[in-house]
Amino acid sequence: MALNIPTRLKFKPPNFLGPSKTSKNLIHVELFSVQKSKTNSISRNTNALYFPGLVRACSDDGQREIFVAKKTSSASDVDTLRDESSSSSSDGYVALFIRMLGLDNDPQDREQAVVSLWKYSLGGKQYVDNIMKYPPGTLNLIVNLLKSGSTSACEGAAGLLRVISSFNVYRDLVAESGAIEEITALLRRSSLSSDVKDQSICTLWNLSVDEKLRERMTSSEFISLLVKFLEDEDLKVKEAAGGILANLTLSKSNHTIMVEAGVIPKLANLLKADVEESKIIRKEARNALLELAKDEYNKILIMEEGLVLVPLVGAEAYKSFRPSLYSWPSLPDGTEIEQTSKAPSKYGASELLLGLNIDNKNVDLDEIKMNAMVGRTQQQFLARIGAIELEDDNKSKSESSSSERLTILPLVDGVARLVLIIGLEDESAIARAAGAIADACINEHMRISFKEAGAIKNLVQLINHPRDTIRLAVIRALDKLSISNNVLQTIEAEGVLHPLINLLKQYKSEISHSFTGLILNILTRILDPNREMKSKFYDGPVNESEKGSDVTRNFAAAITSSMRTIGRDLFDSSFISCLVDILKTQIPDLQRKAASILEFIIVNESSAEKIISSEIESGLETVFHQKSLQANEYDIEDEEPERHILELEEAGQAISAASRLLTRLLDYDPFRQTLSSHNFTKLLRNILVSNIPLQYKDWVASCLIKLTSLSNHNLESESPINIEVTLYETIPRLIEKIESSFSSEVQEAAVLELNRIVSEGFLDSTRAVASQGGIFPLVKLMESGSDRAVEASLAIVYNLSMDGENHAAILAAGAVPILKKIVLLEKPYWVRALRLLRNLPT
Structure with missing residues (x-):
C-alpha cells in the first residue's frame, strides 16, 4: 500500500479472437481506482467498470466458443490505452488484487478484488497466466469466496474459476482447490441469482471435460441437482446443465446412476418441446441421449419417451429420392382421400407440401394418421430441397466411423425419416434403416405408427433383395412389426407369404438358423392354429377325452375358410418337406414353430397326405427325444440352474406343439396304419413323468390318451x-x-375334482398330492374357501393324515388352529375336523 498507485489505470488486453490492429472495436477494460484514504480503506469507482462478455465453456484451451462483448472507443482512447498499459504496471496491480483476497481483509475489499481479477482474466490466456503465476494458495482464496453471502462475490469467484478452468493446463489445479465441492454446495442454496448459477455451472462444465474429474461429480445428489436445472428459466443455466450431463455420459460407469436420477425423461422433453429451444441445449441433450442409448435397456427407455434413433446416412444418399408428381393427397399407408377439388394451387404450394393440409372436413383421421401425414410431408420437403442431414453431414466429414452415426428425432419425424430411407437406393442406408425400425418396435403405438407411415409395403418389397444384409434386416423388422395383430393383417395383405416361403425353401443351403427363426416367427403368427381355440384339448377328468375330437373338427372347419385366401404356397410338397426337416433339427424353438405351421396346414386333406408321406413320424420322434430331458442328475448339477430351466421351457414348448400335431394326425387312417403306437406311447409316457413345466404336459396327456384309446378301445379304469x-x-x-x-369358483371346482380322484382310491394319489406340495394350499383353502371347498379340502387332508410322513407338513401348514376353530363353531363337517385332530400328534 506504500506504493505510489496512480488513481486510474487503463490497459488493453489483447483480443484473442483475432481482430486487426486497425480495428475500431477494441475491448475496453478499466480497473477500479485505488487510492489510499485516511482509514486505509479502498474506495471503489464503480462507474469505471465495463463488463465484457462471458467466456463459453470449452475443452480446447479456451480457443472455441468464446464470445466477448465489445465497446467502441475513439482513436484518442485507443492511443491512451496503448500508452498506459505496460506489463509491469499490470502485474503490480494483479499482485495487489491477489493480496486483497486474503482472509484478513475487509469482505467488501475481497469482493472488489475478485471481481476485478475476473474482468482482468477475460483478456485471454496471457492474463490468466499472470494470475496463475502467483502461489497456488490464490485459487484456495478464490474458492473460499464461494461461501460468501454476497451475490457479487460469488459471481466474481465463480466467473474467475470459469475462465481459469477453460484452459486445460489449469483444470487440475482448480479441482484440487476444492472448487467442485464448494460450487456444488453453492448450487444447493435455495435462492441464487441466475448469473451466479450460470458462472458456477459453466465452471463445472469446463471441469467435466476431464474424465478423472467427472468421477468426482458422479453422485445421485449432484445429478439430481443438474436435472432440476434443466427446468430453470434461464436458458444459459439449462445449456450448462445439459452440457455437464452430456460430458458425464461419456463415462459409461455413470449411466446407471444417471438413469436412476431421471435424466432420460428430462432430456427427452428438451428434444420434444414444441417451443424451439436453443441449438446448444438441444445438441447437448441429443449427445447425452446418444451416449446413453449405447446400452440396450437405456435405448428402450429413450424410445418409450417418444423418440426414435435414426441412422445418419449422409446427405448424398437422399439425392436418389424421387418425389411423386402432383396428385391428390393420400395417406402414407396408401389409403386414398376423397378429392373435393381438382384445381391445383395457384402458386404450387400443394405440389411442394403435398398432404400437409387437408381441407376436406369429412375426412376423419386419428392422431397417428395425421402425424404420419405431417411427418412424411416434412421429411420429403427436406429431401426435395436438399436440406436433410446437411448440417450433420458437414460436421461428420472428419469422422472415421460414419456408418455408426445416429441421431435422435421426435416420433413423428423419426418414423417418417426411416420410412423415407428404406425407399432410397443406397443399400447400406436401407439396411441400417430397417434395423432401426426393428429396434424401435418396442410397443403397439410404435408398430402402428410405422404401419400408418407406409413402412409395410416397402419392407415386403425388399424381402427379395439380392443382398443378404438387407434381407436379414427387413425380415427382422417385419418380425417385430408382426407382433401386433393389427399390423399383421396389413403384412399379410401385402402378400408376404409367397416371398417368405420361397426364402424358407432355401433353408438347407443358404440361410442361417437365426434367419430361419425370424421367418418362422412371422409365418406362425399368420398361420396360428390357436387363434380361434384357446381352450386345451384335454380339459376335464381323465375319462372324458372323447370330446377332444369334436373340438378338433369344429376348429378345422373354422380355419378352412381362412386358408382359401392364403394361396397354394402352403401346400407345396417342397415347403412341407422343409418344415419336416426343421423338425429333425435339435433346436427346440425352430421345432415348435415348424410343428405349429404343419398343424395349420394339415386341416387341408390333400396337404395331410403330403405331410404323412414326408417322413413326419421321424420328425416327431426327434422332437420327443429332447436332449434336456435325457441329461442325468450329475450333468444338471454341473450346469447353471437358470440355463437348465430355460432349456426345459423351450423343450416343453416344442413337445407341446408336436403333441398337438400328432393328435391332429391321429384323425387320419393312413397315418394310424403306419404309426408305431408302442414307440410313441413309450416316448410320451417318459415325457409325462419328466421335469418339463406342467402347462406343457396337458397336450402330452391328451395325445397319450387318444393314442392308447385308438389302439385299445376298452380301456379299464x-x-x-x-x-x-x-x-x-x-x-x-x-x-x-x-x-x-x-x-x-375355479378353486372350488379344482378341489372337488381332486377330492373325487383321492376318494376313488387311485393308486398313489395321496402320495402324489403330498409330493406336489398340495398340503399347504389345501390347508389354506380350509380357512378361506367356500363351505363345499372347505369340506373337500378337509376330506383330502384327512386321507393324507393316514400316512404319518405327512403329519409334519400338515402341522407346519397351520392346520391345528383352523381345525379347532371349525370344531368350536360346529360347522357341518366338524366331526371330520375332530377326527383329523385326533390323527395328528398334538
Whole structure:
C-alpha cells in the first residue's frame, strides 16, 4: 500500500479472437481506482467498470466458443490505452488484487478484488497466466469466496474459476482447490441469482471435460441437482446443465446412476418441446441421449419417451429420392382421400407440401394418421430441397466411423425419416434403416405408427433383395412389426407369404438358423392354429377325452375358410418337406414353430397326405427325444440352474406343439396304419413323468390318451396310462389351480375334482398330492374357501393324515388352529375336523 498507485489505470488486453490492429472495436477494460484514504480503506469507482462478455465453456484451451462483448472507443482512447498499459504496471496491480483476497481483509475489499481479477482474466490466456503465476494458495482464496453471502462475490469467484478452468493446463489445479465441492454446495442454496448459477455451472462444465474429474461429480445428489436445472428459466443455466450431463455420459460407469436420477425423461422433453429451444441445449441433450442409448435397456427407455434413433446416412444418399408428381393427397399407408377439388394451387404450394393440409372436413383421421401425414410431408420437403442431414453431414466429414452415426428425432419425424430411407437406393442406408425400425418396435403405438407411415409395403418389397444384409434386416423388422395383430393383417395383405416361403425353401443351403427363426416367427403368427381355440384339448377328468375330437373338427372347419385366401404356397410338397426337416433339427424353438405351421396346414386333406408321406413320424420322434430331458442328475448339477430351466421351457414348448400335431394326425387312417403306437406311447409316457413345466404336459396327456384309446378301445379304469396321466398331469394341474387361482369358483371346482380322484382310491394319489406340495394350499383353502371347498379340502387332508410322513407338513401348514376353530363353531363337517385332530400328534 506504500506504493505510489496512480488513481486510474487503463490497459488493453489483447483480443484473442483475432481482430486487426486497425480495428475500431477494441475491448475496453478499466480497473477500479485505488487510492489510499485516511482509514486505509479502498474506495471503489464503480462507474469505471465495463463488463465484457462471458467466456463459453470449452475443452480446447479456451480457443472455441468464446464470445466477448465489445465497446467502441475513439482513436484518442485507443492511443491512451496503448500508452498506459505496460506489463509491469499490470502485474503490480494483479499482485495487489491477489493480496486483497486474503482472509484478513475487509469482505467488501475481497469482493472488489475478485471481481476485478475476473474482468482482468477475460483478456485471454496471457492474463490468466499472470494470475496463475502467483502461489497456488490464490485459487484456495478464490474458492473460499464461494461461501460468501454476497451475490457479487460469488459471481466474481465463480466467473474467475470459469475462465481459469477453460484452459486445460489449469483444470487440475482448480479441482484440487476444492472448487467442485464448494460450487456444488453453492448450487444447493435455495435462492441464487441466475448469473451466479450460470458462472458456477459453466465452471463445472469446463471441469467435466476431464474424465478423472467427472468421477468426482458422479453422485445421485449432484445429478439430481443438474436435472432440476434443466427446468430453470434461464436458458444459459439449462445449456450448462445439459452440457455437464452430456460430458458425464461419456463415462459409461455413470449411466446407471444417471438413469436412476431421471435424466432420460428430462432430456427427452428438451428434444420434444414444441417451443424451439436453443441449438446448444438441444445438441447437448441429443449427445447425452446418444451416449446413453449405447446400452440396450437405456435405448428402450429413450424410445418409450417418444423418440426414435435414426441412422445418419449422409446427405448424398437422399439425392436418389424421387418425389411423386402432383396428385391428390393420400395417406402414407396408401389409403386414398376423397378429392373435393381438382384445381391445383395457384402458386404450387400443394405440389411442394403435398398432404400437409387437408381441407376436406369429412375426412376423419386419428392422431397417428395425421402425424404420419405431417411427418412424411416434412421429411420429403427436406429431401426435395436438399436440406436433410446437411448440417450433420458437414460436421461428420472428419469422422472415421460414419456408418455408426445416429441421431435422435421426435416420433413423428423419426418414423417418417426411416420410412423415407428404406425407399432410397443406397443399400447400406436401407439396411441400417430397417434395423432401426426393428429396434424401435418396442410397443403397439410404435408398430402402428410405422404401419400408418407406409413402412409395410416397402419392407415386403425388399424381402427379395439380392443382398443378404438387407434381407436379414427387413425380415427382422417385419418380425417385430408382426407382433401386433393389427399390423399383421396389413403384412399379410401385402402378400408376404409367397416371398417368405420361397426364402424358407432355401433353408438347407443358404440361410442361417437365426434367419430361419425370424421367418418362422412371422409365418406362425399368420398361420396360428390357436387363434380361434384357446381352450386345451384335454380339459376335464381323465375319462372324458372323447370330446377332444369334436373340438378338433369344429376348429378345422373354422380355419378352412381362412386358408382359401392364403394361396397354394402352403401346400407345396417342397415347403412341407422343409418344415419336416426343421423338425429333425435339435433346436427346440425352430421345432415348435415348424410343428405349429404343419398343424395349420394339415386341416387341408390333400396337404395331410403330403405331410404323412414326408417322413413326419421321424420328425416327431426327434422332437420327443429332447436332449434336456435325457441329461442325468450329475450333468444338471454341473450346469447353471437358470440355463437348465430355460432349456426345459423351450423343450416343453416344442413337445407341446408336436403333441398337438400328432393328435391332429391321429384323425387320419393312413397315418394310424403306419404309426408305431408302442414307440410313441413309450416316448410320451417318459415325457409325462419328466421335469418339463406342467402347462406343457396337458397336450402330452391328451395325445397319450387318444393314442392308447385308438389302439385299445376298452380301456379299464385302472389302465397304466390313466394312472400315469392322473398322477403326473391331472393332480399337479389341480393343485396349481388351487394354489394360484384368484377365482373362488375355479378353486372350488379344482378341489372337488381332486377330492373325487383321492376318494376313488387311485393308486398313489395321496402320495402324489403330498409330493406336489398340495398340503399347504389345501390347508389354506380350509380357512378361506367356500363351505363345499372347505369340506373337500378337509376330506383330502384327512386321507393324507393316514400316512404319518405327512403329519409334519400338515402341522407346519397351520392346520391345528383352523381345525379347532371349525370344531368350536360346529360347522357341518366338524366331526371330520375332530377326527383329523385326533390323527395328528398334538
